[in-house]
Amino acid sequence: MKRATLKFLTLSSLVAIGLLPSISPAAEPLPVVASFSILGDLVQVVGGERVKVTTLVGPDADAHAFEPKPAHAKAILQSRLFVINGLNFEPWAQKLARSANYQGQTLVASHGIKVRKLPLDKGLQHAEADPHGWQDPSNVVVYVKNIAKSLASLDPAGASSYQKNSETYIKELESLDQFTKDQLAPLSLKQRQVITSHDAFGYFAARYQIRFLAPQGINADVEPSAKEVAQLIRQIKRDKIKAVFVENMSNPKLLAQITQDTGVALGPKLYVDALSGPNEPGSTYLKMMHHNVTQLVAGMQRN
Known part of the structure; x- marks a missing residue:
């Protein structure tokens, strides 16, 4: 008993004078x-x-x-x-x-x-x-x-x-x-045209040679003019663009109007400026991008 007590005191003393490392709690995140x-x-x-x-x-x-x-x-x-x-x-x-x-x-x-x-x-x-x-x-x-x-x-x-x-x-x-490159490889340059709510795909477009058209430009808060919308509708009809998508944080009314005027069906939701909730397909950056690529390719295949 005395020997055990002496051992405990000796270890405690060594810790106190710094000869043995003390056990410290884990650092806060x-x-x-x-x-x-x-x-x-x-x-x-x-x-x-x-x-x-x-x-x-x-x-x-x-x-x-x-x-x-x-x-x-x-x-x-x-x-x-x-x-x-x-x-x-x-x-x-x-x-x-x-x-x-x-x-x-x-x-x-x-x-x-x-x-x-x-x-x-x-x-x-x-x-x-x-x-x-x-x-x-x-x-x-x-x-x-x-x-x-x-x-x-x-x-x-x-x-x-x-x-x-x-x-x-x-x-x-x-x-x-x-x-992404592998998924896009079978598509011709003519097929690589997409309509989205606002122009947030510039970097994606430049890397993968896709043309994105957006009625609201790059700022989702700026409403397009009637002339701009009319020009976009004419281009959709002329180029027979069927890849039309709305974004998860955008008002779908404008694109819904455009698809109604052109007879083109609105594609699945894309995730662009924000992730989705945990139960949706864009809950992380990698999931978001895989979802977007898959949907965009499916849409462009119809062009």
């Missing part, structure tokens, strides 16, 4: 705020269990029209990293961070991608860049590397974990890119 659902998914994939992600603009919600509330400012204030897309996708984000007196790190996830220039029309005369960079999987590789680097700078102990997670995910992105 790194609090991170992502501006919208797609970025939230990417941060969670890279961060894994070492991060706690709060997403401001949730599934099926429009980040363009988002109006922050005090609870959102509080979430940012309590985080150590605020991840935004940039390229004026969330014009409210920096203002929200300033109003919250946020002192943490802000990451512009799109930093380093090759930015697509916007046409100076349809209500965006002052826009300089297409913000929808995630529509090209090769851009998301850049997003993921940026996220891993920022997380590692705030949590050096987790650097190897973030690196491993990002490398694994990048392989999945490369597989997605090849899957």
Whole structure:
């Protein structure tokens, strides 16, 4: 009994003077705020269990029209990293961070991608860049590397974990890119025409040689003129375009009118600026893209 007590005291003493490591509780997850659902998914994939992600603009919600509330400012204030897309996708984000007196790190996830220039029309005369960079999987590789680097700078102990997670995910992105190319390969360039609610597929179109037409242009809040709608209807009839889709966060009324005037059936819902809820086919970035590719190809096959 005395020998056991002596052993316990000796070990305790060694710990106390620093000769043996003490057992410390697990570190708290790194609090991170992502501006919208797609970025939230990417941060969670890279961060894994070492991060706690709060997403401001949730599934099926429009980040363009988002109006922050005090609870959102509080979430940012309590985080150590605020991840935004940039390229004026969330014009409210920096203002929200300033109003919250946020002192943490802000990451512009799109930093380093090759930015697509916007046409100076349809209500965006002052826009300089297409913000929808995630529509090209090769851009998301850049997003993921940026996220891993920022997380590692705030949590050096987790650097190897973030690196491993990002490398694994990048392989999945490369597989997605090849899957898309393989699915599109049988389609002629003439078949590769699609009508969508608003012009959010610019990066996707450039990578995979598809022509997207949208009555609302790149800004879902700007209503097209009657002349623009009439021109689009004439083009659908002339080119016999049957691939017509509405997006999960868009009002389907305009496209419904166009399909009624042209006799073309409206295709399944696509997920573009936001993920779906957990029980829908676009609940993660990879699922969203696979769903969109599958539906787009099926639609273009009818052109």
